[in-house]
Amino acid sequence: xxxxxxxxxxxxxxxxxxxxxxxxxxxxxxxxxxxxxxxxxxxxxxxxxxxxxxxxxxxxxxxxxxxxxxxxxxxxxxxxxxxxxxxxxxxxxxxxxxxxxxxxxxxxxxxxxxxxxxxxxxxxxxxxxxxxxxxxxxxxxxxxxxxxxxxxxxxxxxxxxxxxxxxxxxxxxxxxxxxxxxxxxxxxxxxxxxxxxxxxxxxxxxxxxxxxxxxxxxxxxxxxxxxxxxxxxxxxxxxxxxxxxxxxxxxxxxxxxxxxxxxxxxxxxxxxxxxxxxxxxxxxxxxxxxxxxxxxxxxxxxxxxxxxxxxxxxxxxxxxxxxxxxxxxxxxxxxxxxxxxxxxxxxxxxxxxxxxxxxxxxxxxxxxxxxxxxxxxxxxxxxxxxxxxxxxxxxxxxxxxxxxxxxxxxxxxxxxxxxxxxxxxxxxxxxxxxxxxxxxxxxxxxxxxxxxxxxxxxxxxxxxxxxxxxxxxxxxxxxxxxx
Numbered sequence: 001x002x003x004x005x006x007x008x009x010x011x012x013x014x015x016x017x018x019x020x021x022x023x024x025x026x027x028x029x030x031x032x033x034x035x036x037x038x039x040x041x042x043x044x045x046x047x048x049x050x051x052x053x054x055x056x057x058x059x060x061x062x063x064x065x066x067x068x069x070x071x072x073x074x075x076x077x078x079x080x081x082x083x084x085x086x087x088x089x090x091x092x093x094x095x096x097x098x099x100x101x102x103x104x105x106x107x108x109x110x111x112x113x114x115x116x117x118x119x120x121x122x123x124x125x126x127x128x129x130x131x132x133x134x135x136x137x138x139x140x141x142x143x144x145x146x147x148x149x150x151x152x153x154x155x156x157x158x159x160x161x162x163x164x165x166x167x168x169x170x171x172x173x174x175x176x177x178x179x180x181x182x183x184x185x186x187x188x189x190x191x192x193x194x195x196x197x198x199x200x201x202x203x204x205x206x207x208x209x210x211x212x213x214x215x216x217x218x219x220x221x222x223x224x225x226x227x228x229x230x231x232x233x234x235x236x237x238x239x240x241x242x243x244x245x246x247x248x249x250x251x252x253x254x255x256x257x258x259x260x261x262x263x264x265x266x267x268x269x270x271x272x273x274x275x276x277x278x279x280x281x282x283x284x285x286x287x288x289x290x291x292x293x294x295x296x297x298x299x300x301x302x303x304x305x306x307x308x309x310x311x312x313x314x315x316x317x318x319x320x321x322x323x324x325x326x327x328x329x330x331x332x333x334x335x336x337x338x339x340x341x342x343x344x345x346x347x348x349x350x351x352x353x354x355x356x357x358x359x360x361x362x363x364x365x366x367x368x369x370x371x372x373x374x375x376x377x378x379x380x381x382x383x384x385x386x387x388x389x390x391x392x393x394x395x396x397x398x399x400x401x402x403x404x405x406x407x408x409x410x411x412x413x414x415x416x417x418x419x420x421x422x423x424x425x426x427x428x429x430x431x432x433x434x435x436x437x438x439x440x441x442x443x444x445x446x447x448x449x450x451x452x453x454x455x456x457x458x459x460x461x462x463x464x465x466x467x468x469x470x471x472x473x474x475x476x477x478x479x480x481x482x483x
Contacts (some may be wrong), residue, residue: 002231003092004117008103010217011227019369026463027242028422029082030145030442031458034451035242036078037149038249040069044256046248047241070154078146083139087132089415091372093408094128095121097377113218130195131373135366137192141185142330145424149446159185159369163332164425175335182332194321243462250455268456278457281436285421286464288352288437292359293416297409299360300367304375305397309383323365330362339359350432358430359420366419370412374405410476414469421465 006012027035039047042064052062068074082244102124106116122129147158163181166174220227249255251264272278303322307315325333337358342349348357386396402409427439437460445454 002234003088003095004121005198005231007092007095008100008121008218009220009224009227011220011224011231012217013228013231019450026422026468027246027462028145028438028442029143029457030149030424031246031422031454031461032082033078033146034446034454035245035249035458036069036074036081038245038255038455039241040067040074042068042070045069046245057440060407069150072154075147075151075154075156076461078150079140079143081242082143082146083136085238086135086139086415089411090132090135090370091125091128093411094125094373096407097374097404098124100163107218113220124396125372127376131369133195134189134192134368138189138365141188144330160425178332243459246455246458246462248455249452250459252452255451268452269460271453272460274458277433277436277440279430281438281441282460282464284352284436285438286468288356288359289417289420292356292363292420293413294365295323296360296364296416297370297413299364300369300371300412301374301397301402301405301409303368304371305393305401308372308375308380309393319368322368325361325365325482330423330425333362334426337430350431350435352435355427355430355435355437359423362423363416363419364424367412367416370408370415371405374399374408374412377408378404407476410472417468418465418470421461447451 037045039045042048048065048067051066055062069078098121103120104118106120107113111119131250131270142160143158144160144164147156147161148164151158152161159181166181173454221361250268251266252265253265253267300322303318307319337354338349340346341354342355343471350356382400382404383396386400387393421438424439424443427437428443431437431440436455442454442457445451445457
């Protein structure tokens, strides 16, 4: 609904509304989880302190709560906030590729806004909806940092945390048990993958047709203000509050519920720049993310082209093999990389090469999901028309499909960049003190309990990732306008 409001109605808030919902993606997941712990911890949470002070003015005295992030509702709330922007990004790109003339024709025929949304827009967005469902399912089942920070103190066990515990903390490591639990994730994600393929191959959705001028925004009338308020409230929950929690704690010498402006300090940020491990990790993560995201999205687009243009058992096997890493937790794949490349003849352990290779393998499924959704949104008809005109497969891909797929591919690239820079699980296994990355450093700060410095690093990563991704998204919009 958020994507539809921003792309199709007069309630959209412009570039700010398109960028703010993506800010949770820019914060490393463990830093975002810690940010909400800073806000909603039962005892020292900053929001709880404000609420208790307000209730005390009317005679209600409380020593803890009323919010408790370390609970089932708190964990589900954190999952919801973390995963929603990924669905928004996928569906927003699909709406940008969808010809708005289809919806205008529906409204001109007498259909209302809701009927048009239900009978025209949603069926037309099946590829993007299918891709977002599969992406969220795979990310949700493999998510490690949020349940570690929020669920573990509440006694809530989830599969990824159990698998990591079996491999990295038990002695001797219980690899058989970890692989057994991984099969459960494989089964669930495989089911989602089959449902997505059935959804996008049903063919009952519209594709890109003529590329005319942007349609007039749908007038919401008296609903315009409530919709804008709802969007602003959602953005406050997903972006403003957790980032504010990180900033507040990053300016304290110690995390305390007694927040005082007189005691604020920039010492935590200064220590980050003076720490060669932290500064090196930040630079390494950005460079590896730039290279890894580019290689993965190009490979995903080429694989999608091969699979869709040549329907055979070989290409179907290729499609399935590419998506296998999405069904496995990062810790299992990291162990596999250690076993395969640590010794002779490669000796790659603790090198940038193994990190880059691991990132490409880990995140190429997401690249393939985005490429597949972009291809189906464009439609097979244009590729068939180009082939009928005598163009070779490479020419069709370069001059017809790639320009039309560009908005979705650029959005996918930004997603991969954020995921690689904020990777925690694989980085903790494959990086080292000589090849640090942000995930390795963040986990080290979390383990040592240096929360203010961890908050400062989370804020710094948010600034860096936001600058890169917003620049890329601006370029995506420019490409769309040129077309």
